Amino acid sequence: MINELSAAIIGASVDEFWLSFALACLLSLFSLYLFFRYLWRYRVMQDTPTALIRSAAQGYNEFSGVAQMLPGEPIIAPLTKAACVWYSYKVEEKQSRFVRGRSRTTWHVYENGVSDSIFSLQGSTGKALVDPDDAEVIHSVSDTWYGSTPYPSAGPGGFSSRAFAVGRRYRYSEKRIHHDDPLYILGHFKSYSAMELPTKHESLAALLRNWKKRPKELLRRFDKNNDGQIDADEWSEAVVIAKKEVDESVAAGLDNEQDSVIEKPSTGRKPFLISATPEAELLKQFQYKSYLALLAFFIVGSAAVWGLNVRF
Secondary structure, eight states: OOOHHHHHHHHOOOHHHHHHHHHHHHHHHHHHHHHHHHHHHHHHHHSSSSOTTTTTOEEEEEEEEEOOOSSSOOEETTOOOOOEEEEEEEEEEEEEEEETEEEEEEEEEEEEEOOOOOEEOOOOSOEEOOTTTTTEEOOSSSEEEEESSSOOOSSSSOOOOOOSSOOEEEEEEEEETTTTOOOEEEEEEEEHHTSSSSOHHHOOOHHHHHHTTTTTHHHHOTTTTTTTSOOOOHHHHHHHHHHHHHHHHHHHHOOOOOOOOEOOOOTTTOOEEESSHHHHHHHHHHHHHHHHHHHHHHHHHHHHHHHHHOOO
């Protein structure tokens, strides 16, 4: 077989040889890139201890917990219409064309999208919001099915009378993370109670400005002598009540466990990873993938060098 491959290399045209050589070099370099990428993730996961949400330091951290939907309007996956905390989807259109007298079928992306809606991570000591924008997400559920319309008339496993219609066919793919799925997250932790909330003085000033914008409501609450205006004593009472409301609001904010967010690090050197796969399994996967990528680098690179020697 080696002799046949050598003969094919020698007999190839100049353009075919150099094109094949360039592709082999690119594949070898890409394998080397994947090796460092997987090895870097493996090292970051190993070197980053798991933090508790309640006591986590500001900055890059590792967390584990359970995915939770936030109150209010649910996140709905576009293709299956399933409620979830995160989704990505893709609709592909099958296209056929003739190349050198042969029919060749390819799938082209018709539409795709990724959820960027915020959800919650329930840890053992509290909750934190998760902003999945620009995260590398490893899903828990993946569905792929086919139909004859750009948008599926039935979900995966469901019967659609139009699925067998004559015409263009479509492939639907959807990946999701559901409510109560266990999560492992690497990302930047930021506490709003420590960094973003206004001071008491700022909150008091804002509350009083808001009251002044509604003079009728202000008169109804604090015009004790009903003379149609707020005198100095009545305004002093309003300020005292405003201070009390601000103090109660601050106390409620301190008691609120969900006053922090996990988001993409400001620098791209560290990965932002949201995974439904446990940390131990992820470590094994990244380690094996790094080994395979390094092996591919040596095999493809050696093949390129061998082909160059055979040719010349």
